[in-house]
Structure formats: structure tokens, C-alpha cells
Amino acid sequence: MTMPYLVSFHLGWLVGSVLLGFCMGWISVVQRGNGTSKVTARWLAALAAALVAASFAHVVPGRFGYWLDLGLIMFACYLVGCTIGAWLRDRVVARSMRAG
Template sequence: MTYLATFLWGWLLGALLIGFCMGWVAVVYRGRSVPRAWIQRLSVLAVIIVGVAAAKLVPGRFGYWLDLGLALFGFYIVGCAIGSWLRDIVVTKQQARFH
């Protein structure tokens, strides 16, 4: 992971910025929620994938891709959360200002 942060910081920053932009422009639609069973299955799958990456069970190039993909996805999700949160703050202040 240190290698990824040191040499691929530009890609990680890009994933964060793209996530920020997507979180900012995303319109919140309150549709049907995902069933609890699917949330549990996807959570178990995510834990297994992160565990495999942390234990270095996948060697070589594919292990590198797994680590890189997880890091990029993590930065993207953090960027989405920050962008969505800031957009919510801005929209809430705008609505309070005009009401």
C-alpha cells in the first residue's frame, strides 16, 4: 500500500476528485431500498475481498491490481461521501435562506 500511495498518488487523487464530483452532482432519489439480505451478502463479499488483499493471498500482478482497485474504489467512495455531504450543506443553506 505504501507503494501505491507513493507512486500512484495522482491516480488516487483523481479517484477522490471524480468521486467528489459525482457526489456533488448526484441527485438523491429515494427509491426502494436494497433488501437486507443483499446488504449482508455484499458486506460479507467486501470483507472477504479486503481480507484476501490484506493477507496477500493473491500474488504478483493480480494481487497488485486487487490492491490498486481497492484503494481507488476506497478513495472514490470517500470522495462521493464528501461531495454529497458538502452539497447537502449548500442546498440546506440555500433553502433556509429563501424560506
């Protein structure tokens, strides 16, 4: 399956992923805790890289490969939305702090 097909067929779901990510980025509170350990972060990065590599290499055939591709592109759209939402909220809060 090609990505243009996924994008054209599932455009509504992808836009929904971006909007959900935007909302989560906007309303999320900055965490002041320890967060994720470096070891866990490395394992998660390795897992994400392995999933992307499996998608590009078409290792997973059929329906499960289609779901893998769709899940990865929806997750990427969600992360883009989160980034934009958090960035815009930071800009709005910074502007209101300067004004007040």
C-alpha cells in the first residue's frame, strides 16, 4: 500500500488525529517530574525506528501491514498536532505574561 492512497482514503481520520493532537498539546500541563528515563526513551526510540523500518521494507504483509502503515501515519499526525498546539499555547501564555 502506498502512502498517497492512505492519505487520500483516510484523510478525515488523519485530520482528526492532527486536531486531537492539537487539543492535547494545547491543554497539556508542563510536567515538572522526572519524566522518562534515558534507558526507556532509548527503547521507545528503537521500537519506533523498528516499526518505521518494517513499514518501509514491507516486512508485515496484508491487513496487518496496512494497519501498521495507517497507525504510523496517524501517530505522526498526532505528534505534529501536539507540537503545534503546545507551541501556540506557549506563544499565547508568553504574550499574556508580557502584557500583565
